[in-house]
Amino acid sequence: MGMAAAESPFHVLAVDDSLIDRKLIERLLRTSSYQVTTVDSGSKALEFLGLNENDESNPSTPSVSPNNHHQEVEVNLVITDYCMPGMTGYDLLKKIKESSSLRNIPVVIMSSENVPSRINRCLEEGAEEFFLKPVRLSDLNKLKPHMKKTKLKDQKQGTEDKLDNSEVQQLQPQQQIQNDLQEAPKPQDPQPESESHLEQPQQSLQQANNKRKTIEQGLSPETDRTRPRYSGIATVV
Amino acid sequence: MEVGQMRRQWLDYTRSLFLEGFLDAQFMQLQQLQDDNNPDFVVEVVSLFFEDSERLLKDLTFALDQNAVDFKKVDAHVHQLKGSSSSIGAQRVKNACIPFRNFCEEQNTDACLRCLQQVKQEYCLVKNKLETLFRLEQQIVAAGGSIPMVELTQLSF
Numbered sequence: 001m002g003m004a005a006a007e008s009p010f011h012v013l014a015v016d017d018s019l020i021d022r023k024l025i026e027r028l029l030r031t032s033s034y035q036v037t038t039v040d041s042g043s044k045a046l047e048f049l050g051l052n053e054n055d056e057s058n059p060s061t062p063s064v065s066p067n068n069h070h071q072e073v074e075v076n077l078v079i080t081d082y083c084m085p086g087m088t089g090y091d092l093l094k095k096i097k098e099s100s101s102l103r104n105i106p107v108v109i110m111s112s113e114n115v116p117s118r119i120n121r122c123l124e125e126g127a128e129e130f131f132l133k134p135v136r137l138s139d140l141n142k143l144k145p146h147m148k149k150t151k152l153k154d155q156k157q158g159t160e161d162k163l164d165n166s167e168v169q170q171l172q173p174q175q176q177i178q179n180d181l182q183e184a185p186k187p188q189d190p191q192p193e194s195e196s197h198l199e200q201p202q203q204s205l206q207q208a209n210n211k212r213k214t215i216e217q218g219l220s221p222e223t224d225r226t227r228p229r230y231s232g233i234a235t236v237v
Numbered sequence: 238m239e240v241g242q243m244r245r246q247w248l249d250y251t252r253s254l255f256l257e258g259f260l261d262a263q264f265m266q267l268q269q270l271q272d273d274n275n276p277d278f279v280v281e282v283v284s285l286f287f288e289d290s291e292r293l294l295k296d297l298t299f300a301l302d303q304n305a306v307d308f309k310k311v312d313a314h315v316h317q318l319k320g321s322s323s324s325i326g327a328q329r330v331k332n333a334c335i336p337f338r339n340f341c342e343e344q345n346t347d348a349c350l351r352c353l354q355q356v357k358q359e360y361c362l363v364k365n366k367l368e369t370l371f372r373l374e375q376q377i378v379a380a381g382g383s384i385p386m387v388e389l390t391q392l393s394f
Binding site for chain 1: 266269289321325
């Protein structure tokens, strides 16, 4: 990546109430050369991310915090179990996506249950991927593009001064819109016409966006995302 | 017994565990995650599974023994057990949990008790098998050998 200066390993925050699954996911992630922090609940995850659970960030303000001042440690991806007592993975996902400082962090949901409506709900709420448990090493290969995107975005915000920050924010909902999973613009879109405005930022960000587009195209199209992952692990003896 | 023989014995035993359905591909995944930097990974995870399962089986026995059974609680325990057995590749335990959850939904105490018996049985079996496997591994390592790295295809079903 030409834009990267020194690349530190990606840091993943893994959330699961099961000790066994935490141990597993930690090992899987470390094997894939990621830095890992594991926590056993959604509220601990939010704490780690520097977000007070009681914080109410107004989702409709186009406020921009390109530098996460409350975040102690940079987190490049959150991977969370769905079924957890108290705050579910879905609840955690929502809180992250509703937070102006955290919503750029990609979130992946894991579940032992293959429930299509659950999968769709999570993807619609902004989850990047939905993995069926047990999670395999091969599943983790899908994570890097999502994490690279955020690093790229952070760097873009640092180097592109002329770029209006609100345009960059819109790039996040754009990805979801592209997936055709939503009918109406999401609440965090600053303007209702955000869909058409998104074309312009793409053209003006030629250099960075070409890379970004390639990454996005490299990602599975929406059909792959909504298709349950069990087909990949139906090799059980 | 020399190391080569022990390793073959280990291979045969592992093959039988897969053939008989005690373990599935997820167990292989665990073994692949073990390396020189994490030489005890499989034993550690499986030990956690043993502790977790024993606690859950106790809780299940207690919950089903109540006059007014809390099926939500029972189901939560079974869900946990299903999850952890699936995570380590204990296929027969996982499969025994499936009808168990269905009977919880139906609030059928008798059927649940039968399922609990079944799950306990499968758990005991896989625990013995895994402990035997680990003993074999210890013997190999003590004799200066290394545990074979196996692909599922190599077990040639």
